[in-house]
Amino acid sequence: MTPSAQKETNSNTRTHFTSQLQELPIGSEVKVAGWIEDFRDIGKLGFILLRDVTGLVQTVLVGENLQKAKSIPRQSNILITGVVQGTKSKNFPIEIKVTEIFVFSHASLSLPVDPTGRVESNLDTRLDSRALDLRNPKISNIFILRSNILRIIRDFFSENKFIEVNTPKIIGSASEGGSNLFSFNYFKRKGFLAQSPQLYKEQLVLSLDRVFEIAPYFRAENSHTLRHLNEFLSVDLEAAYLDYYDIMNLMEELIKKILVYMRDSNYFDNENPLFKENSLNDLISIPFPKISYDKCLDELTSVGEKVTFGDDLSDSSLRKLGEKFDKFYFIVDWPLNLKPFYIHEKESNPALSKSFDLQFGHLELVSGGTRQHDVSKLKSRLAEQGLSAENFKDHLRVFEWGMPPHSGSGLGFDRLMMVLLGLNNIREAVLYPRDTSRISP
Amino acid sequence: MTPSAQKETNSNTRTHFTSQLQELPIGSEVKVAGWIEDFRDIGKLGFILLRDVTGLVQTVLVGENLQKAKSIPRQSNILITGVVQGTKSKNFPIEIKVTEIFVFSHASLSLPVDPTGRVESNLDTRLDSRALDLRNPKISNIFILRSNILRIIRDFFSENKFIEVNTPKIIGSASEGGSNLFSFNYFKRKGFLAQSPQLYKEQLVLSLDRVFEIAPYFRAENSHTLRHLNEFLSVDLEAAYLDYYDIMNLMEELIKKILVYMRDSNYFDNENPLFKENSLNDLISIPFPKISYDKCLDELTSVGEKVTFGDDLSDSSLRKLGEKFDKFYFIVDWPLNLKPFYIHEKESNPALSKSFDLQFGHLELVSGGTRQHDVSKLKSRLAEQGLSAENFKDHLRVFEWGMPPHSGSGLGFDRLMMVLLGLNNIREAVLYPRDTSRISP
Structure with a gap:
């Protein structure tokens, strides 16, 4: 040798x-x-x-x-x-x-931000100098916790028999409507950046039963808010034979695990608004309240909001609900017309859907539901929403191969971090955030 | 309530x-x-x-x-x-x-592939019907193992004090040369899809010390081979105060952990060519051989290959080396001119670099090295390679904030799976592969 x-x-x-x-x-x-x-x-x-x-x-x-x-x-x-x-x-x-x-x-004598925190800088200056900003332990702790929570989430999925999958981020057709997709030239045709693994994760339950993926997704939405980014990390799961109540149970258990970890690790005990304003026992008392969409309308009408069945809940409405339900809670059984084509109707009232959003106050953290697995109903739903079945033919054929009933959810991880740390801007929870005006560093 | x-x-x-x-x-x-x-x-x-x-x-x-x-x-x-x-x-x-x-x-009576494996289908047909293909346990086992190995890798990083990070996949300038980047309209400017987290992971060691990321990256290379894809999963790490020998040690330990897991889990004992042709003890005998680039030239010359100092090793050369070194081995100390601007020269011979590739036979699995952390040398290297320092200004300024010496590596995870399972086409190791002719399903 x-x-x-x-x-x-x-x-x-x-x-x-x-x-x-x-x-x-x-x-x-x-x-x-x-x-x-x-x-x-x-x-x-x-x-x-x-x-x-x-x-x-x-x-x-x-x-x-x-x-x-x-x-x-x-x-x-x-x-x-x-x-x-x-x-x-x-x-x-x-x-x-x-x-x-x-x-x-040697460090330069003139630095763009002060990592000791004695001199405060505005967020844009800090993000422009993110590596230096991270020398402030209050900032680095956000990302150490982020890393640890990702580990907790993956361990939780493993314990529950979910298989980690990697689905493509480059896709060949603008699925789910597609008005908000970035598009580009992919060799001789058009490619798009995926905004979720929705269709792939559903296809995979045909044989892998329970799958999860934690990956970046992309949304070409031209709006600038404190709680949206154009590139975001999504925690997605999909499971055969479970319904939306089972998925809500999983989400409750997961949130509880994360909060108990945060309490035990003592990272943020004194400064975190979440723990200042709520006892851990209040936060992790599960099941979380499950408020039907209908009940939300009643609540909103009683405080003077003008909203009728079939309307989406506006930011103003969600803020009103968030005043009454100020911790974690679910809004369940949304009108079917508000949900994507792949969401299952309620048998007891087909105008409603087997769907949920997990909220913290006015913020939506998770969206999920039982999926439609009957291919003829999927086709009707696509037509109702003005989508072409032809664009979904690779997807629809999977439902002719013995598709199990299934349910799943998607969690916006950056936004979860924002809630867990009481941050007022999602950019604080992301190392190099991407928004309509920020693409570097 | x-x-x-x-x-x-x-x-x-x-x-x-x-x-x-x-x-x-x-x-x-x-x-x-x-x-x-x-x-x-x-x-x-x-x-x-x-x-x-x-x-x-x-x-x-x-x-x-x-x-x-x-x-x-x-x-x-x-x-x-x-x-x-x-x-x-x-x-x-x-x-x-x-x-x-x-x-x-109910499943359709006419199915595009036979998941029992009695009737064989070609790979394209199988990939077009991937969800059904996965009902064959030989196929699903590939992805169950893939999921388990991802867990082993992340656990290994945690044990070694690495923090998981999420760096952006949308970037604002064509770094590292950039000829192979997909580009698209990002609101009012041009955006690119990242081909690696290289610059970000280096910046982050300024404060986070040791970081890792497992994420999809994109390469717009118009070639069609059995071992490249246009979207791939990369396992990246970067560590302050370590040199390229420390990183090689980490890679050896990691590969050993994975192989021992595979042996113990018995997934592939009888059919896997890797284990058929090599004993586990041979495979995991570490340290792996470290063959200098100079020594490789000697070996190649002795078998009649025409290759001189400064040439990259062609596929033909790597296949010749792979015949002699037929298990895991490192090629170390590559000529500096073959390596990107961020790789450190060897002090004892500045024509060489502190770099390594981890090979399995003729296949490159990992590329890594000690990084240059002296900003003036980085600027010279950019100029030598015809790259504009102006395009890298967000990156270079980080090196003026007290940058530690550091090293790191990137591992092509799909290709590692190919080697571990003795697969002859990287597409077998990826659920929905993306190549020049495949963008759906």
């Missing part, structure tokens, strides 16, 4: 994250890497507060190291070699006595 | 997946749902073989149920109510004595 190529040696290797230091015995030699959050010089002594993604550590400098530290700009990236020792500081359990400083990379 | 809406009752509810039946006591009453894989009528007795995504069960019919079964086409979706009993069959541990058959949905 040919001898393997060899690594060049490198002594600039971190031994610990800052969060791991307090477990070490006093006297341990360590190398920690991160950025200079602050530097204080009090004469013969100086202090670098070194931050990494896991936390902050105080380091103590004297002599040559102190002299060197004076010339390194804040936010520069460094490696500190030193020894763990006790500290008189009230803010830190231990500190590091520095034996060596190595500078990986 | 307004009383909640109520679920309509439904007795057609599955109690068990078929794989759960053999754990039950004889005499248990069960409801199982799935499709009719086969039906045999031997006079007073009949048998439906009922399949779901977890397995196959034999059910025994007499009397009215047998009469009813005769009229239900194969592949129809049904619910069988019955009682678990012992069986004389050699193929099944138990069987179900049927008390009731409920038909959810």
Whole structure:
């Protein structure tokens, strides 16, 4: 066998994250890497507060190291070699006595945002400098939590026998109406960016039974609000033999798991409006209320809203409902005319549908329902909605191969994060948001 | 509180997946749902073989149920109510004595592919009818394994302190050269579909330290091969303070975890060429060989290939190398001129780069390297490659904020699945593949 190529040696290797230091015995030699959050010089002594993604550590400098530290700009990236020792500081359990400083990379003296949070910047400036903005732990914690919640969601699906699938984002026909699709040249024909995996996930229950997908989707809607983006992460599921009540049960269990995790992980206990204004027990008391669309109309009429059967609920109406139902709740049994062609009618009243929205106050988080699996009814529904069955022929033929009854839902993940963290703008929950005026960085 | 809406009752509810039946006591009453894989009528007795995504069960019919079964086409979706009993069959541990058959949905008598596998279809026909194709357990097992391996990969990243991120798929400038990007109208400007998260994941190590993303990317390359698609799933990671040897170590550990899982789960033991031709111990003996690009040239020259320093390795060359190195191995230290602007040169020989490809035989699975984090060198490299620093200004400014040294890699997940399952066409590993001639279903 040919001898393997060899690594060049490198002594600039971190031994610990800052969060791991307090477990070490006093006297341990360590190398920690991160950025200079602050530097204080009090004469013969100086202090670098070194931050990494896991936390902050105080380091103590004297002599040559102190002299060197004076010339390194804040936010520069460094490696500190030193020894763990006790500290008189009230803010830190231990500190590091520095034996060596190595500078990986100097930061510019002029920075577009202040990651310590002392100087506030507006959201556009922060998003333009997102990487630096993320050095503020209040901001990075949003995305650490986001990552952890994605893991909780996937584990939940696994426990419930869902198979993860990857469906195409490039599609060949403008399904579901299609007025809001981005389109482009795909070799010799027209391609579109998918706005949901709806048709694919339904097709897949024919054989995979229960599927889920967490993926980006795209909507070419020319509107600018605090709660919509043109690219968004969607959590989709579809399950054979379940109905919309089963899906609502799954959503309740999932939300409960996430909230309990947030409580236990203590990330946001003191600052999160969700937990400030509601006890965890109130939030996770399941089942969540299930308010029928009809009942919503009664409620709205009683507070003077003008809305009649068959009308969609306007933002104003949803805000009124959100005042009365101010936590998680479902609006169920929407008029069939308001729902896409693939939603099943209620047998007991075919003007209604087996559908639900999961709301938090006035915000819609999840939309779901029992699907129509009778191909002749699907065709009638398409015709009713002015859609051409010919455009859906690849989809409709699947329903002639022994399609099980099935139900599913789609959850707007960015918006869920917005609610869970009490953020007032969905852009706060997305690393590089895409809206009508923002396509970079 | 307004009383909640109520679920309509439904007795057609599955109690068990078929794989759960053999754990039950004889005499248990069960409801199982799935499709009719086969039906045999031997006079007073009949048998439906009922399949779901977890397995196959034999059910025994007499009397009215047998009469009813005769009229239900194969592949129809049904619910069988019955009682678990012992069986004389050699193929099944138990069987179900049927008390009731409920038909959810009749299958057409004429089907485009035969999911039992008795009649073979060509790949195009199968992909046109993918949902039905997936009723063949040999096919669905590919995607169940795919789902399980995605879980293993994410768990591995979590254990190694990587944070999952979601970077945008719509980008505002044609980065990395950009000749292979799909472009489209994004409101009043031009948008592109990302071909990798490269620039974003590098930016994010400034503050998040270690990040990973598993997401779809897009390449507008007008070529048709057995191992490329125009939409593909990429497993990307980027880590501060690690070098390319550390990333190779991570890749080795990850591949080992996946292979051990495959062995232990027994999915493909008998039919998988990978395991037929190689012992697991041979495959997972790590470290994998690391062959320098220079050494590759020696090997190739010795077998008569004409290739000189600075040439990319052609398909023919890679096939020759793949004959000698026929399992997993790395090609390391590629000429700098062959690598993108963001790859770091080797200090000991600046004509070389700190880069690697993970190969399996002639197939490239992973590409990675240590990144350049010195902004002035990045600018020189852009100029050398004829790229405009102006187009990268959002990216380059991040390197002035105290960027740590970092390394990373991208793994073509569909191609990895192809290798792990010994598939000869990448389309076998993707539910709805996208190539120059295929954009639907």
